[in-house]
Amino acid sequence: MRKINEIFYSLQGEGAHTGKAAVFVRFSGCNLRCSFCDTEHQSGVEMTDEAIAEEVACYPGEWIILTGGEPSLWIDSEFVSMLKRVTGKRVAIETNGSREVPDEIDWVTVSPKTGMSGAGEYEMRVSRADELKVVDVGQDLEPYFSLPFVTPATEMYLQPCYVGDEEKSLRLREATVRRVMHDPRWTLSLQTHRFLGIR
Numbered sequence: 394m395r396k397i398n399e400i401f402y403s404l405q406g407e408g409a410h411t412g413k414a415a416v417f418v419r420f421s422g423c424n425l426r427c428s429f430c431d432t433e434h435q436s437g438v439e440m441t442d443e444a445i446a447e448e449v450a451c452y453p454g455e456w457i458i459l460t461g462g463e464p465s466l467w468i469d470s471e472f473v474s475m476l477k478r479v480t481g482k483r484v485a486i487e488t489n490g491s492r493e494v495p496d497e498i499d500w501v502t503v504s505p506k507t508g509m510s511g512a513g514e515y516e517m518r519v520s521r522a523d524e525l526k527v528v529d530v531g532q533d534l535e536p537y538f539s540l541p542f543v544t545p546a547t548e549m550y551l552q553p554c555y556v557g558d559e560e561k562s563l564r565l566r567e568a569t570v571r572r573v574m575h576d577p578r579w580t581l582s583l584q585t586h587r588f589l590g591i592r
């Protein structure tokens with residue numbers, strides 16, 4: 394059994410696969426307590442792997458996005474293989490990078506929380522990142538290029554921090570736009586689902 398906070402069908406709102414239809418599987422619980430976290434992830438219900446796959450298979454769309462909470466705490470190779478076999482979909486993960494992730498995952502998005510005020514320090518144990526997605530809280534961005542799992546092929550996204558207050562969030566978005574223009578190694582990632590009013 395795995396504790397699931399929610400399963401829903403939407404568009405990937407962030408990063409490299411923005412705009413692609415995807416089934417989101419949000420696991421309950423996290424090993425970090427980021428002060429800026431935009432997600433209620435504690436609540437949830439225990440589901441069997443079969444029930445998770447059955448619900449995911451109800452939706453069209455090529456991608457499954459494992460998120461949370463921190464999905465890397467709750468998954469293994471068998472689970473990812475089973476999801477791919479039963480649904481015929483590809484599997485992506487949104488992770489803080491504190492754990493290794495199964496090789497069977499097709500797309501790894503790492504959003505490190507090291508060096509950020511409000512997140513605390515922890516060890517990065519993930520060894521692969523197809524995409525790095527950094528939440529911009531005004532921190533020094535240079536260290537992200539030296540992370541051992543970041544390669545020249547890793548796509549680098551900078552995402553404005555959403556703080557609830559729309560005026561304040563707009564100012565933070567503008568600041569992120571300026572940072573990307575100043576250092577074009579980054580690409581802007583907007584949380585487009587917020588603008589669309591979808592999940």
Ligand SMILES: C[S@@+](CC[C@H](N)C(=O)[O-])C[C@H]1O[C@@H](n2cnc3c(N)ncnc32)[C@H](O)[C@@H]1O
Pocket residue numbers: 423429430431432460461462463464487488489503504526528552553554555556584
């Ligand atoms: C809720 S987290 C769950 C996955 C994983 N725990 C992580 O942090 O990557 C999903 C994504 O939302 C981002 N995120 C969380 N709070 C945010 C905020 N206030 N503004 C913008 N992005 C945020 C995270 O950095 C991560 O990329």
Ligand SMILES: Nc1nc2[nH]cc(C(=O)O)c2c(=O)[nH]1
Pocket residue numbers: 403404405406407432460461487586591592
């Ligand atoms: N539409 C949409 N796209 C997302 N991409 C990553 C999300 C997440 O919370 O992990 C997320 C989310 O919550 N909604």
Ligand code: SF4
Pocket residue numbers: 423424425426427430431432434461462463489506
């Ligand atoms: S690691 Fe992700 S889910 Fe956990 S508290 Fe931070 S942003 Fe939220």
Ligand SMILES: [Mg+2]
Pocket residue numbers: 431432
């Ligand atoms: Mg989200």
